Amino acid sequence: MRLVLILTTLSLLCLASNGAIPSRLLQRISHSSNFLTTEELWFNQTVDHFSPLDHSKFPQRYYEFTDYFRLPDGPIFLKICGEASCDGIPNDYISVLAKKFGAAVVSLEHRYYGKSSPFRSLRTENLKYLSSKQALFDLAVFRQYYQESLNVKVNRSNVENPWFVFGVSYAGALSAWFRLKFPHLTCGSLASSAVVLAIYNFTEFDRQIGESAGAECKAVLQEVNGLVEQRLASDGNAVKSLFGAASLKIDADFLYLLADAAVTAFQYGNPDMLCSPLVQAKKDGEDLVLLLVPESWYLYRNNAYATYVKEYYLGTFGVSIETYNQQHLKRTNSAGDTSDRLWWFQVCTEVAFFQVAPSKDSMRPSEINTKYHLDLCKNVFGDGIYPDVDATNIYYGGTKIAGSKIIFTNGSQDPWRHASKLTSTPDMPSFLISCHNCGHGTDLRGCPQSPLSPEGDAKNCSSPDAVHKVRQQIIEHIDLWLSQCQATGRSYM
Ligand SMILES: *[C@@H]1O[C@H](CO)[C@@H](O)[C@H](O)[C@H]1NC(C)=O
Numbered sequence: 001m002r003l004v005l006i007l008t009t010l011s012l013l014c015l016a017s018n019g020a021i022p023s024r025l026l027q028r029i030s031h032s033s034n035f036l037t038t039e040e041l042w043f044n045q046t047v048d049h050f051s052p053l054d055h056s057k058f059p060q061r062y063y064e065f066t067d068y069f070r071l072p073d074g075p076i077f078l079k080i081c082g083e084a085s086c087d088g089i090p091n092d093y094i095s096v097l098a099k100k101f102g103a104a105v106v107s108l109e110h111r112y113y114g115k116s117s118p119f120r121s122l123r124t125e126n127l128k129y130l131s132s133k134q135a136l137f138d139l140a141v142f143r144q145y146y147q148e149s150l151n152v153k154v155n156r157s158n159v160e161n162p163w164f165v166f167g168v169s170y171a172g173a174l175s176a177w178f179r180l181k182f183p184h185l186t187c188g189s190l191a192s193s194a195v196v197l198a199i200y201n202f203t204e205f206d207r208q209i210g211e212s213a214g215a216e217c218k219a220v221l222q223e224v225n226g227l228v229e230q231r232l233a234s235d236g237n238a239v240k241s242l243f244g245a246a247s248l249k250i251d252a253d254f255l256y257l258l259a260d261a262a263v264t265a266f267q268y269g270n271p272d273m274l275c276s277p278l279v280q281a282k283k284d285g286e287d288l289v290l291l292l293v294p295e296s297w298y299l300y301r302n303n304a305y306a307t308y309v310k311e312y313y314l315g316t317f318g319v320s321i322e323t324y325n326q327q328h329l330k331r332t333n334s335a336g337d338t339s340d341r342l343w344w345f346q347v348c349t350e351v352a353f354f355q356v357a358p359s360k361d362s363m364r365p366s367e368i369n370t371k372y373h374l375d376l377c378k379n380v381f382g383d384g385i386y387p388d389v390d391a392t393n394i395y396y397g398g399t400k401i402a403g404s405k406i407i408f409t410n411g412s413q414d415p416w417r418h419a420s421k422l423t424s425t426p427d428m429p430s431f432l433i434s435c436h437n438c439g440h441g442t443d444l445r446g447c448p449q450s451p452l453s454p455e456g457d458a459k460n461c462s463s464p465d466a467v468h469k470v471r472q473q474i475i476e477h478i479d480l481w482l483s484q485c486q487a488t489g490r491s492y493m
């Protein structure tokens, strides 16, 4: 159940998709061409926006990039950070948009993640202010703060620049929800791969993996799963060691790791990295069973699946095995990478997205079921923690979101698109970007979606044209909605 993490190490953006959720991006280490800026700024945020009694504050981190800003009246693009440490403003397609529109780009770290935690200890009790509702309020307060600071800087008062919000994945949902809840604070929203519908048993997720894989690769992946399960039953430690995952004591945690490793290939636009060697091994008549026998590890060059997981998922992407270890998720220390625990908390309270195996034809073992997820929530956070998906969808409307001036975009290969908005209306247009490696956030990130290509270069998408067409739509809508906003002098509907 995780989102995806994108770790940037030097010039490599590494991504980890944790089992349960959409996608969390972690931008770890800045590298000049990958970030517009990594210079930290701070402001004091309210811990609980919904309490009339508690006025405590905590320092929240943000960034600003003003190189293209048309002072003093240019637009301000608020790039929303999601379920990960926010270590800068990534140099994706938003930089092209900022240049085009003469916009400033600002970005606020999501509360609790990275350096913006109100508490040192992340014990369950202290996580009670971690929610999308509080996060949206943070964005609204920050937006006012930044606007006022800008006005002071340019010596004027009561003037509003036109704002526009952007986000991908969970941050994409926040982007749509921000426009929904605070329409007077933004001219519009780009909700890229936005998971606006909270889903309890998210079987569509697994189905999409099968579809994105295509018949041949799907069959091999399912065969590998069966083999891994058999081996796990007879010789668990050996098979875990083969993947470097002996520390995962709970078998289903290990299976979740393997499922996520496959998901990542499709979600982030690297399908061939996984499928080509697997399908080839099958064609060559390699014994997929033998490939999983530890003793034969060094004897076979084409140990396709384990190689993919170790070299690509754990290696290049930099996903940590610990991400799947419930002992690790229980740690309440705020030092180090806390996003796994924090995102699971949001999953276990608000959005679920339980990536359960469908009863038939699944791409993941049947042990990854509803009970597995509920047990995890209870084990990691304590009794009484389970997701109230209905409340979340009542609050935001799910796919029936009653917003306006929101652009929804989906990538055809992305399993998360099934939690996004289905239908297009003039005021909330929705676009599907279809191509072999179009995944999560392709409109902003190009192909592959990780590692990041500077300015969201789309030339390596199998159909750059599909991306360009949707980008053209995005530009036209931003242009229209900004001008409507300016015409009324306010960021009103
Ligand atoms: C935030 O609050 C602290 C403590 O009250 C204060 O020292 C600091 O100047 C404040 N920072 C900003 C940016 O207002």
Ligand SMILES: *[C@@H]1O[C@H](CO)[C@@H](O)[C@H](O)[C@H]1NC(C)=O
Binding pocket: 155
């Ligand atoms: C700011 O504007 C006020 C009123 O127009 C003016 O009196 C003042 O000199 C200006 N200050 C600066 C620093 O430009």
Ligand SMILES: *[C@@H]1O[C@H](CO)[C@@H](O)[C@H](O)[C@H]1NC(C)=O
Binding pocket: 200, 201, 370
């Ligand atoms: C989710 O799946 C479980 C197991 O199949 C089932 O018992 C439960 O009723 C489902 N819940 C919802 C809300 O669909």
Ligand SMILES: *[C@@H]1O[C@H](CO)[C@@H](O)[C@H](O)[C@H]1NC(C)=O
Binding pocket: 447, 448, 452, 453, 460
């Ligand atoms: C894009 O494709 C070119 C040529 O195939 C390759 O050299 C380059 O590394 C690719 N870029 C990315 C970001 O994958």
Ligand SMILES: CC(=O)N[C@H]1CO[C@H](CO)[C@@H](O)[C@@H]1O
Binding pocket: 410, 417, 418, 419, 420, 421, 422, 423, 424, 430, 431, 432
């Ligand atoms: C406009 C569009 O094609 N949107 C798609 C987004 O994803 C959902 C879920 O798969 C599709 O049903 C929509 O068609």
